[in-house]
Amino acid sequence: MADSKPLPSLDGDPVAAEAWLRDVFEIIVDEAIRKGTRASEKVCEWKEPEELKSLLDLELQSHGETQEKILERCRAVIHYSVKTGHPRFFNQLFSGLDPHALAGRIITESLNTSQYTYEIAPVFVLMEEEVLKKLRALVGWSSGDGVFCPGGSISNMYAMNLARYQRYPDCKQRGLRALPPLAIFTSKECHYSVNKGAAFLGLGTDSVRVVKADERGKMIPKDLERQISLAEAKGAVPFLVSATSGTTVLGAFDPLNAIADVCQRHGLWLHVDAAWGGSVLLSQTHRHLLDGIQRADSVAWNPHKLLGAGLQCSALLLQDTSNLLKRCHESQARYLFQQDKFYDVALDTGDKVVQCGRRVDCLKLWLLWKAQGRQGLEQRINRAFALSQYLVEEIKKREGFELVMEPEFVNVCFWFVPPSLRGKQESLDYSQRLSQVAPVLKERMVKAGSMMIGYQPHGAWGNFFRVIVVNPMLTHTDIDFLLDELERLGQDL
Amino acid sequence: MADSKPLPSLDGDPVAAEAWLRDVFEIIVDEAIRKGTRASEKVCEWKEPEELKSLLDLELQSHGETQEKILERCRAVIHYSVKTGHPRFFNQLFSGLDPHALAGRIITESLNTSQYTYEIAPVFVLMEEEVLKKLRALVGWSSGDGVFCPGGSISNMYAMNLARYQRYPDCKQRGLRALPPLAIFTSKECHYSVNKGAAFLGLGTDSVRVVKADERGKMIPKDLERQISLAEAKGAVPFLVSATSGTTVLGAFDPLNAIADVCQRHGLWLHVDAAWGGSVLLSQTHRHLLDGIQRADSVAWNPHKLLGAGLQCSALLLQDTSNLLKRCHESQARYLFQQDKFYDVALDTGDKVVQCGRRVDCLKLWLLWKAQGRQGLEQRINRAFALSQYLVEEIKKREGFELVMEPEFVNVCFWFVPPSLRGKQESLDYSQRLSQVAPVLKERMVKAGSMMIGYQPHGAWGNFFRVIVVNPMLTHTDIDFLLDELERLGQDL
Ligand SMILES: Cc1ncc(COP(=O)(O)O)c(C=O)c1O
Ligand SMILES: Cc1ncc(COP(=O)(O)O)c(C=O)c1O
Numbered sequence: 001m002a003d004s005k006p007l008p009s010l011d012g013d014p015v016a017a018e019a020w021l022r023d024v025f026e027i028i029v030d031e032a033i034r035k036g037t038r039a040s041e042k043v044c045e046w047k048e049p050e051e052l053k054s055l056l057d058l059e060l061q062s063h064g065e066t067q068e069k070i071l072e073r074c075r076a077v078i079h080y081s082v083k084t085g086h087p088r089f090f091n092q093l094f095s096g097l098d099p100h101a102l103a104g105r106i107i108t109e110s111l112n113t114s115q116y117t118y119e120i121a122p123v124f125v126l127m128e129e130e131v132l133k134k135l136r137a138l139v140g141w142s143s144g145d146g147v148f149c150p151g152g153s154i155s156n157m158y159a160m161n162l163a164r165y166q167r168y169p170d171c172k173q174r175g176l177r178a179l180p181p182l183a184i185f186t187s188k189e190c191h192y193s194v195n196k197g198a199a200f201l202g203l204g205t206d207s208v209r210v211v212k213a214d215e216r217g218k219m220i221p222k223d224l225e226r227q228i229s230l231a232e233a234k235g236a237v238p239f240l241v242s243a244t245s246g247t248t249v250l251g252a253f254d255p256l257n258a259i260a261d262v263c264q265r266h267g268l269w270l271h272v273d274a275a276w277g278g279s280v281l282l283s284q285t286h287r288h289l290l291d292g293i294q295r296a297d298s299v300a301w302n303p304h305k306l307l308g309a310g311l312q313c314s315a316l317l318l319q320d321t322s323n324l325l326k327r328c329h330e331s332q333a334r335y336l337f338q339q340d341k342f343y344d345v346a347l348d349t350g351d352k353v354v355q356c357g358r359r360v361d362c363l364k365l366w367l368l369w370k371a372q373g374r375q376g377l378e379q380r381i382n383r384a385f386a387l388s389q390y391l392v393e394e395i396k397k398r399e400g401f402e403l404v405m406e407p408e409f410v411n412v413c414f415w416f417v418p419p420s421l422r423g424k425q426e427s428l429d430y431s432q433r434l435s436q437v438a439p440v441l442k443e444r445m446v447k448a449g450s451m452m453i454g455y456q457p458h459g460a461w462g463n464f465f466r467v468i469v470v471n472p473m474l475t476h477t478d479i480d481f482l483l484d485e486l487e488r489l490g491q492d493l
Numbered sequence: 494m495a496d497s498k499p500l501p502s503l504d505g506d507p508v509a510a511e512a513w514l515r516d517v518f519e520i521i522v523d524e525a526i527r528k529g530t531r532a533s534e535k536v537c538e539w540k541e542p543e544e545l546k547s548l549l550d551l552e553l554q555s556h557g558e559t560q561e562k563i564l565e566r567c568r569a570v571i572h573y574s575v576k577t578g579h580p581r582f583f584n585q586l587f588s589g590l591d592p593h594a595l596a597g598r599i600i601t602e603s604l605n606t607s608q609y610t611y612e613i614a615p616v617f618v619l620m621e622e623e624v625l626k627k628l629r630a631l632v633g634w635s636s637g638d639g640v641f642c643p644g645g646s647i648s649n650m651y652a653m654n655l656a657r658y659q660r661y662p663d664c665k666q667r668g669l670r671a672l673p674p675l676a677i678f679t680s681k682e683c684h685y686s687v688n689k690g691a692a693f694l695g696l697g698t699d700s701v702r703v704v705k706a707d708e709r710g711k712m713i714p715k716d717l718e719r720q721i722s723l724a725e726a727k728g729a730v731p732f733l734v735s736a737t738s739g740t741t742v743l744g745a746f747d748p749l750n751a752i753a754d755v756c757q758r759h760g761l762w763l764h765v766d767a768a769w770g771g772s773v774l775l776s777q778t779h780r781h782l783l784d785g786i787q788r789a790d791s792v793a794w795n796p797h798k799l800l801g802a803g804l805q806c807s808a809l810l811l812q813d814t815s816n817l818l819k820r821c822h823e824s825q826a827r828y829l830f831q832q833d834k835f836y837d838v839a840l841d842t843g844d845k846v847v848q849c850g851r852r853v854d855c856l857k858l859w860l861l862w863k864a865q866g867r868q869g870l871e872q873r874i875n876r877a878f879a880l881s882q883y884l885v886e887e888i889k890k891r892e893g894f895e896l897v898m899e900p901e902f903v904n905v906c907f908w909f910v911p912p913s914l915r916g917k918q919e920s921l922d923y924s925q926r927l928s929q930v931a932p933v934l935k936e937r938m939v940k941a942g943s944m945m946i947g948y949q950p951h952g953a954w955g956n957f958f959r960v961i962v963v964n965p966m967l968t969h970t971d972i973d974f975l976l977d978e979l980e981r982l983g984q985d986l
Contacts, residue, residue: 003790010592010864011636011965012595012966013531014526014527014531017577017592018522018527019527020592020596021522021596022518022522024596024600025515025518025599025781026602028599029514029515030825031512031654032508032509032600032603032604033507033603034507035513036603036604037507038507045617046614046615048836049611049615049619049836049837049840052616052619053613053619056616056619056620058619058620058623058859059623060623060627060859060862060863060867061863061866061869062866062867062868063866063867063869064863064864064865064866064868064869065863065864065866070593070596070674070860070863070864070986071503073860073861074596075598075660075861077600077616077856078603078604078887080616081604081606081614081615081616081617082604082612082614082615083604083612084604084605084606084607084613085605085888089833091612091613092613094605094850097603097605099510099513100503100563102515102570102602102603102605103517103563103567105514105602105605106517106518106521106599106602106603107517107521107525107567107570108593108600108602109570109595109598109599109601109602109803110521110525110526110529110571110590111525111571111575111576111577111600112577112578112585112590112595112803112804113574113575113577113804114585114804117941118542119575119577119584119945120537120577120584120585120945121574121575121784122537122540122542122545122574122575123545123549123570123573123574124574126542126545126546126549126551127549127964128775130551130552130553130654131553134553150643150644150805150852151643151848151849151850151851152646152849153847153848153849153850153852154847154848156645157693157847161693169944171692171695172692172697172698173692173696173697173698173699173701174697175669175674175691175695175696175697175699175700176669176670176695176696176697177669177670177672177674177697178697180668181668181670191849192824192826192849193847193849195824196822196824196847197847198668198692199664199665199666199822200650200654200693200822200847201693201694201695202664202669202694202695202696203666203668203669203670203695204664204666204667204668204669204670204671205666206666206667206668207562207668236577248828249828257773302826302850304850310602310605311605311606311607311850311852312643312850312852329689329692329693331688331689333685334949334950334951335741335742335807335949335951335959336949337948337950338932338948338950340929340932340956341932341935341936342932342935342936342939343541343542344542346560347542352688353797354646354647354650354690354693355643355644355647356644356645356646356684356685356686357587357644357645357646357795357797357804357805358644359804359805360645363570366551366553367563367566367567369553370553370554370557370558370563370566371503371557371558371560371563372557372564373554373555373556373557373558374553374554374555374556375555375556375557376658378559405951420625424535432607439610439831439833439834439835442834442835443834443835446612446835452612452613455831456827456828456829456831457827458827458828463831463833466828469876472504472506473505
């Protein structure tokens with residue numbers, strides 16, 4: 001290919017590269033930050049896949065393109081993407097676009113280092129330690145261990161692996177065949193990552209025993225006891241209970257103290273999946289929802305959700321001070337974790353994880369915290385609760401809206417009952433017809449670009465909306481809009 | 494906390510937020526991009542951990558800080574971080590700071606979405622598909638499957654999980670106890686993630702049978718045959734061979750065709766860990782090193798290494814067209830992967846993975862490719878080979894440098910023999926004393942901030958340097974500097 005030089009390149013021309021990056025940044029400011037967070041703009045510019053493919057001209061070619069062309073591409077990519085920072089994006093457990101967290105993310109990308117050793121990540125090794133320490137303190141631990149993982153699902157897997165290793169250190173070398181059949185307990189409202197984790201870790205989904213939840217979605221400790229007995233009767237060895245603080249759909253908090261009592265009685269590892277609800281620990285007013293969390297052995301907590309730190313930011317926290325995390329995962333690769341270094345190699349934390357290269361996930365949270373302070377973060381949490389409560393009150397006032405339940409968290413679940421179904425609760429196909437409403441409204445809102453809300457069936461319930469109000473920029477106006485817009489979109493149904 | 498408002502906040506003031514982010518961006522341009530890639534600046538400003546902690550004032554407080562203060566913090570974070578884009582950073586398998594890839598990374602962070610559904614990542618679902626298709630085409634497959642994983646270690650784990658699921662679909666539900674003891678084969682030069690993966694997946698490190706490598710670090714197919722027989726004789730069921738294309742330390746390429754023959758004979762899944770060497774497929778000149786890779790069942794390939802796409806960018810590629818990836822990992826969560834959507838739900842690829850939230854890792858590579866074209870990327874690879882060859886030739890010319898071996902890739906491994914040890918090869922403690930040289934030089938170069946090179950012991954060899962020349966901005970001058978600097982730093986030893 002010596003005959004074909006790439007088109008005008010930035011290679012070796014730092015001045016041009018700088019200028020070009022500044023242009024990119026202005027496009028980002030314009031499209032992603034300014035328009036992307038402005039209520040009058042669309043949350044997304046919906047396109048059918050085939051049309052979008054050709055609009056974006058995705059195909060990768062032999063030849064490079066001009067800088068101008070690449071700038072256009074940057075603009076198009078942003079333009080056709082969903083704006084998760086938009087005030088009418090209520091679709092996931094994360095939303096908003098915090099400037100300080102964003103700054104942390106951009107700096108992380110510019111530095112492009114990996115979190116394995118003090119040698120190549122001096123700032124971030126120390127920073128991760130400090131951030132984890134603060135998160136642990138909020139759990140109620142004055143010592144312990146932890147690490148940032150690529151998401152809550154993997155944090156949950158870590159907990160499973162640690163719990164089995166603690167009980168059966170042999171497992172690391174000899175595998176599960178050397179062990180008795182194991183049993184994990186979690187409620188039917190748990191996140192699906194518990195099942196995925198059990199399969200991935202070779203335990204099998206059968207090892208996950210599903211504990212009943214009450215009508216609010218909270219694990220029933222009595223049934224936990226029962227499931228433990230049943231499992232034991234079948235010859236399985238219980239080793240782990242995964243409680244949830246803030247379930248994904250209903251936002252329920254399992255009763256941790258009662259569950260911890262059971263774990264204590266049976267000598268079980270208590271993991272708390274607080275991926276969603278963990279940030280509530282920052283609020284003096286609401287942290288009682290997690291009472292008992294200090295009795296856990298491990299906690300998974302995703303600041304990328306409620307705190308808006310940005311994907312990915314998931315901490316696995318441990319009460320352990322015996323270096324369990326390292327012992328469980330280390331393989332002492334000599335090319336990376338040399339022992340004859342000129343500094344304290346305990347700072348080379350990379351052997352605590354099953355990854356090798358590991359992104360820096362602490363800086364965005366650290367900067368966000370430095371800017372807001374614990375108090376500012378607390379206000380955000382309290383505000384999210386208050387706005388959710390406002391939404392609940394408004395729902396109660398309006399005809400055609402029906403709460404699935406009074407929420408205790410910021411997951412507001414409700415049906416929109418369109419005019420043609422109002423007062424028809426008694427008809428046989430009511431539930432079925434009601435269940436068809438949310439998908440239709442979802443299609444309409446996405447195609448209009450006016451907002452995004454998630455919906456799902458759940459247990460015996462047909463499709464209902466789950467609105468998550470965590471973007472700290474939101475006001476009552478945005479909530480009012482949400483309800484008005486549902487009414488508008490559904491008036492002919 | 495209603496009494497304490499956070500300090501002047503950007504919340505709700507988009508104009509101030511924009512202006513502030515522009516200030517951050519200028520700091521990034523100045524510190525990370527301009528100074529961070531300038532040869533006359535330090536690769537790192539080394540500080541002892543305690544001093545660095547206090548310089549950075551890491552502790553997180555109750556109160557928030559002013560915007561000016563946060564800007565200072567951004568500058569300090571960058572200032573004290575290692576500059577992996579610096580022309581004298583040779584420490585890892587990645588280096589350089591490509592402006593187009595960086596633009597892709599910053600856009601990704603600004604959009605902050607997750608790769609689970611077409612609904613919230615329309616552009617990136619389609620883009621990931623296109624990028625994976627192109628990578629597969631380079632492997633030699635016209636169809637197949639794949640996904641971006643959080644690093645090569647996890648890509649390797651995916652391969653293990655898929656291989657065992659394909660053979661024993663029961664495993665997902667019933668776990669490893671329902672299966673016979675399994676055996677994985679990999680060479681002694683493999684990356685440590687194979688062991689970590691075996692432990693994490695519940696197989697245990699004992700299930701990894703270590704195959705001999707020749708003096709260049711390549712797996713010996715005859716010994717693979719032997720190990721398979723030995724394992725079978727002990728009652729284990731071989732199911733996976735993990736070959737390496739580009740080993741971590743020596744840069745060796747396993748003979749894939751011969752290994753594929755063995756796999757075919759025994760009906761084993763062939764995984765190729767091409768995390769490091771995969772990008773060589775872009776080079777017509779050098780791709781023969783991976784001859785036979787098209788016979789693999791799965792390939793792990795990290796464009797964040799040799800291509801400089803930025804952490805993390807790791808593709809797991811599959812030849813499978815039977816939806817194995819999805820079947821192996823799916824759990825069909827109804828709140829996320831609703832089946833009654835208004836678009837083709839086959840586009841909701843999130844259930845193929847064991848993660849839930851998943852970062853967008855394709856955009857940086859897509860933009861880089863669009864800018865460089867396949868040809869530009871090929872030139873980069875060829876250039877890295879050529880520069881490594883230049884380094885080898887210079888090493889041969891200089892007194893006091895000794896190659897560990899003639900490299901076939903861009904890992905250049907050598908000893909620096911300081912004046913006091915020259916000509917002393919015969920003395921009994923020569924190897925031991927030579928092994929002490931690299932750590933001393935490493936300390937000196939890091940403290941001087943002049944460059945960074947990795948070293949390690951390996952097999953029977955004492956510490957030697959491993960230089961990785963992949964930053965596309967490098968010239969002969971940088972290579973000459975590297976050697977001169979080693980001489981300077983080691984002249985008194
Ligand atoms: C309760 C709970 N746990 C775990 C997770 C998984 O977190 P992640 O998406 O970071 O893998 C989620 C995600 O929504 C969750 O709601
Ligand atoms: C051959 C090989 N495989 C796998 C990996 C792991 O990749 P990652 O660091 O992305 O987990 C590496 C990392 O250096 C490697 O060299």
